[in-house]
Amino acid sequence: MTKHYTHKPVLLKETVRHLVTDKNGVYVDGTLGMAGHAMGILSELNKQGRVIAIDWDPEMIELAKKQLSNCEEQVTVVKGNFADIDEILPRENIAKISGVLFDLGVSSLHFDKPSRGFGFKHNGPLDMRISPENPLTAYTIINKWPYEQIEHLIRISGERFSNKITKLIVNERAKNTIVGTSDLKSLIEKNFVCRKDKIHPATRTFLALRLAVNSELDNLLKGIHNATHFMAKGSRMCIITFHSLEDRIVKETFKSMVKLGGWEMITKKPVKPSDEEIENNHRARSAKLRVIEKTEA
Numbered sequence: 001m002t003k004h005y006t007h008k009p010v011l012l013k014e015t016v017r018h019l020v021t022d023k024n025g026v027y028v029d030g031t032l033g034m035a036g037h038a039m040g041i042l043s044e045l046n047k048q049g050r051v052i053a054i055d056w057d058p059e060m061i062e063l064a065k066k067q068l069s070n071c072e073e074q075v076t077v078v079k080g081n082f083a084d085i086d087e088i089l090p091r092e093n094i095a096k097i098s099g100v101l102f103d104l105g106v107s108s109l110h111f112d113k114p115s116r117g118f119g120f121k122h123n124g125p126l127d128m129r130i131s132p133e134n135p136l137t138a139y140t141i142i143n144k145w146p147y148e149q150i151e152h153l154i155r156i157s158g159e160r161f162s163n164k165i166t167k168l169i170v171n172e173r174a175k176n177t178i179v180g181t182s183d184l185k186s187l188i189e190k191n192f193v194c195r196k197d198k199i200h201p202a203t204r205t206f207l208a209l210r211l212a213v214n215s216e217l218d219n220l221l222k223g224i225h226n227a228t229h230f231m232a233k234g235s236r237m238c239i240i241t242f243h244s245l246e247d248r249i250v251k252e253t254f255k256s257m258v259k260l261g262g263w264e265m266i267t268k269k270p271v272k273p274s275d276e277e278i279e280n281n282h283r284a285r286s287a288k289l290r291v292i293e294k295t296e297a
């Protein structure tokens, strides 16, 4: 039986309210996922309004197309990396947009489907690629990369014990290839105390691998930069982040845009989900929405 995957869009009302300033405009959803935000945006638009919806993962594209089958005339679905928005929009003959959304990271499907190798609840291959065309997998990093490179990527994810974890990995792989997410999880788990009130000791290592495999932080910077060239006066960029590494990049980049001129910060403080939303969707707990507006043509 095929499993039915779902993803609850985070900060949906708040995002749509901040993003849609022109009901006849063209909007880019750079992270289509299961189309929750795209449908929210469409519900606010007039018939002339349009959404260009991008996702890097062909599996998400297929699921989203089904969700969007009733509004095909107003949506163009594109398989691609949002970092390449400067190539995608000209291909679609779009010169100016009224807003862009990046709802960062991966979707619930990625975590819930063991074969994608993102999560450690169930065993799966050490994959973690958003796009199957990406030649790099977590397996390659864990089993082939030198100590220094692995330690560096784990350290910059905010893991205090990057040295200890990397030593465990390097010692283990000298004896046995580390194949599955469970192998990596138990290797770390066996050597750390798991406390109920703390995150699992493998959490930051898994995040670090995902970020490195998919060049997520580089894509974020490129995506912001490349999207700015298409933004019309009065258009907004909305970014939802889920961890401090992403949020720091968005906060600092938005600040320097305002300093350079031609931009206004709409959210002085990030918008966070209500207690009710967190109760209904645990994955929303760390979400932060930041919004900036272009004030010059």
Ligand SMILES: C[S@@+](CC[C@H](N)C(=O)[O-])C[C@H]1O[C@@H](n2cnc3c(N)ncnc32)[C@H](O)[C@@H]1O
Residues within 6 Å of the ligand: 007, 008, 009, 010, 030, 031, 032, 033, 034, 035, 036, 037, 038, 054, 055, 056, 057, 060, 080, 081, 082, 083, 103, 104, 105, 106, 107, 130, 219
């Ligand atoms: C948090 S989910 C988005 C969920 C979506 N807003 C919804 O309501 O269902 C992030 C999505 O972005 C996609 N993604 C991640 N990095 C990407 C990139 N660089 N370019 C395009 N899509 C990307 C993932 O495949 C995933 O489907």
